[in-house]
Amino acid sequence: MIFYLTALFAGLLVVSNILAVKVFTVLGFDLPAAVLVYMATFLITDVIGEVYGKKMAARAIRAGFLAQVIVLFFIYIAVEVPPAPFFEMQTEYEMILGGSFQVIIASLVSYLVSQNLDVFIFHKLKDRHGKQKLWLRNNFSALITQLADTSIFIVIAFFGTVPLKVLISMIFMQYIAKIVIVMLDTPIVYLLVGLARKQLGQERALLKEVTEQL
Template sequence: MNAYLNGIFVGLLILSNIVSVKLFHIGDAIILPAAAIIYIFTYPLIDVTVEVYGKKAGRATVQAGFITQIMAMVFIIITINIPAAPAFQNQSAFETILSGSFRVILASLVSYIISQNLDVLVFNRLKTLHGRKKLWLRNNASTMLSQLIDTTIFILIAYYGTVPVQVLGTLILTQYIFKFAASVVMTPVVYLLVGLIRKNEQTGKSQKEQTFA
């Protein structure tokens, strides 16, 4: 099951990078990149991985995501710059959708590697203290802290110097409120995934024991 978690995690990361060029709004005050509705699912996946398979597996998943994002960036740059066939009339649209500024890409990578590793560290520390109890606490505490760090680092690197400081604060606050609420809503999903995986792992273990009995 760990392989499935890794695959879904990496896939969501790449997808979030692709759709990040679109902005959407909630009411009149909150403006978010479309990636936000995808990226919020990556933290529960990391938490589930650490809960079931341990800290080492969680860090390996984070590293795989980081490497994959760099590879995706390299290949996107290559595909943008190779000569377009005469029959292909959408080169400008292709570039607009897939090419982000260097600052945005850098902000994404830096905020990702710091916040996701922090999520693994905090979640694992709380699991060491509580064992299997209080999954809701370590899931929300690790995600809310790491999301705050992720949002702050990303916005500061991507937009500092290009917009007023008060706007930076508003962007950080509004995006974090959205992510905070999403973290709470996702808690039952974490419980569901952990339960299903542990049940599947136990079933597989029992079948193996019966086979060798």
């Protein structure tokens, strides 16, 4: 199952960068359309770390970063190649996929800092409490890392383009929305951890059976 989780993690990261172009409003909160997708990536690294260990979670983060860089490179190439004479949507294409250099850097920096911080805090709590209180590790690590993620991204992406008061408002609104999402996804974390542990147990039992037959 680790392969499926890592593939899903990388895929969601790539998709989140594309979806982030759109902003929607719900209950007075202005949020990027990528918020639900991106938040799911923290859920996945928590599951990977809980079942397969800290090193595997760190590897998933590195794989996700590499996937983002490679995809961004190919998107850049696709945007820059001359369009065919009959292709009349180059401007829209660039607007949706191009993004700005400042936003791209903000996304990559906030990703590296927040994902690694999440793994660090999650496993510090696991070392203290053992396998108990998964809900505490999942939620407490998110309280810290989502503040870091949101603050770093918004400051780097929009610094110098909007007033300081607006920056603070954007950070606050997105942070609150992300924490609500984290609280709601806790049952999904328990479900995925249960499925992953069951799959891991089956794989170990099969390996033991094969080893004994040799």
